Amino acid sequence: MSAPAETLLAYRTADVGYAETPVVRGADLDVCAGEIVGLVGPNGAGKSTLLRAVTGDSRLLAGTLAVAGRDVRELAPLERARLVGVVPQQIGAAFSLPAREFVALGRHPHVPRFSAPGEHDREVVQRAMELTDTARLADKPADELSGGDVQRLALAQALAQEPRVLLLDEPTSHLDLNHRMQILDLTRQLADEGMAVLAVFHDLELAGRYADRVSVVADGRVGEPGPPERVITAESLRDVFGVRAVVGTDPVTGSVSVTPVVREQAVERGTRGKVFVVGGSGVAAPLLRRLVLAGWQVSAGALNSGDADQLVADALRVEYPAIPPFAPMDAAAAVEASRLATSADVVVVCEVPFGHGNIDNLLVAVRAKKPTVLVGDIEGRDFAGGAAASYWREALDHGALVVASADEVDPSAALTAAHPSDSSPASGGLGSGPGV
């Protein structure tokens, strides 16, 4: 094992802000040589403010902030520029310096006063431009380049400083997919070579993929940094961003994957009745989302862990009996499903194949004897030896509505059909069905 990495950036109970007003309070954060620490959080939470304190662009109002063991307030600008490189969110290119001269300005802290840049400086500039894939732009005026090119030039300029600490403030927000990965892969490589990187990410998946540790900045607080999969969770996304999301593991990269499902604020609360949905294999996910958004209180039949419907149900906080992956429903799950179905106002059965493992879902849905909506036809979906088809007929006999696809499911219509005179909790809902 190698020796513990040197701490190159250390915030200690730091209050950071502008003028006399703190934006972030009590920040405790370390960035060591060789690691990328990502800051995530909602807009305006103070991520950039925290980062900018290192270069004096925001103010350290209390606590301490040290770069390579030195108090930032005691670092002379040139010393600081030799230790810390910054890639800002966006760089104004209101100048027509050729790209190479633009990058060469990054050598300023290393070139002594009254002397000209030497061979070594030119080599460093050339290497920085090659690393960032900007060497071919060397003679072009910087103000005629695209935003992405300028952003990579800004990184090249920061690399020309040969810093030990690199600060990235949403460095890839203006880049296309290719250059985004290129910049972040390069950042990873620089960290592996011993640089300490503190980066603001607006993209959670990029943070999860490239950062060794992630800290959530929200409400003026800096969360304790930890591995991305521990910090970026459905709970933290709901608390911090107000978004119900499916958080999983990307099958290709193995890093955190985030699929936002609904915004918390978009959900109408308690204005509709209860709907019980039988789904599985992802056939019900869009319907679950639509019903939750429309304000229905949604529950579901048993779902296998890891199933797409299960992940979305979790994100939406839909109640359902959980069963292990690929396992059949057991008695407990059937009892729980039955309880949910009988307490619902409307039951919806999605176009899911039925076998011995999940036939109980259909059974409890039909036996609940609630206004029912059936999606599609049972033909070709009965793998339970005829049981599914017989329950299906039973439902039809009780007056269940049939729709062609899950998109057409309207619980209000089912309620209206079942109680034509009743002003149900769903009256005036999602395009009420025809009166009978």
Add this chain to the structure above:
Amino acid sequence: MPSDRRHPSALAVFATLSVALAAAMAAGLAFGAVRVPLADIAAAIGRALHGGNAGLVDTLVVQVRLPRVILAALVGAALAGAGTLYQALFRNPLADPYILGVSSGAGLGAMIALVLTASVTAARYGAVPVAAFLGALLTMVVVVRLAGSRGRLDATSLLLAGVAISYTLAALTSFVMVMARQQMAAIVYWMMGGLSAASWGYVAMIAPMFALGIAVPLLSTRELNLMLLGDERAGHLGLPVERFKVLMLATAALLTAAAVAVAGLIGFVGLMTPHMVRLVVGPDHRRLLPASLLAGATVLVLADLIARVVLRPVEIPVGIVTALLGGPFFVWLLVRERGGVR
């Protein structure tokens, strides 16, 4: 225009500009109310260097035209230098000492000194440039404070503050003029910008201000380049931005004061020259600043020549010439940029 924009080599630029300045100065010595052949000029200067004087022509060349040409060159270079600094610090190609009100501030300061020292000519050489410098500095402080009262200095509020302060200063200047009625004609003439009072005394008066005023920025061209990136970025790259700005603004005020103290209010040279030079040599101050100084000197020597010969033997204030040439030139620049050069 090809995207690979190349600028001529530094050597070619400085050689061309030096030749142009030398030619302009030679013309400035040769032409005027009377024409003096170049050979006679050389002879007169030669004799003067050995303490000799062969009559009226020698006096004309050595005591009248030579200081005048040198003064024109210094004033032109000072204005162009100040303009280059303002344009770099504010990242605004429209900034110049005239537009920012600094010239007017220096003018008011100089005028107050002129009026107060009306009876003691000797005191003027000390009081006028010092008062001009204080006026310039004070104006700069007020303009920057006004424009940046909410944190950042943006270009529009800077120019607006400059215009507002200029009007106020113009009113104050008129007021002082009314109070010193017996000197009004002289003051008005001086305010229009002129070099007709040029003398070796004036040259000696502003030479130290000029030397200091160009030495500091010439030693800071790398830092001026950093300012092209904006305050924040310049800070990231190790520039103590606030301190540097204060130093450069003081230097620009010094250059402006030197020019105004001897030549009154001369517009457009500080605006036009750096702008024009930048189109040719690019934004790198290691080339832009010295080239602007040379070009500014050349422009004002030529403008002064035109002022002397166009209504010969009557002179017009050189400020009228620079404004008459500069205004349309600037419009042409704007139109050219709008039309897009392909």
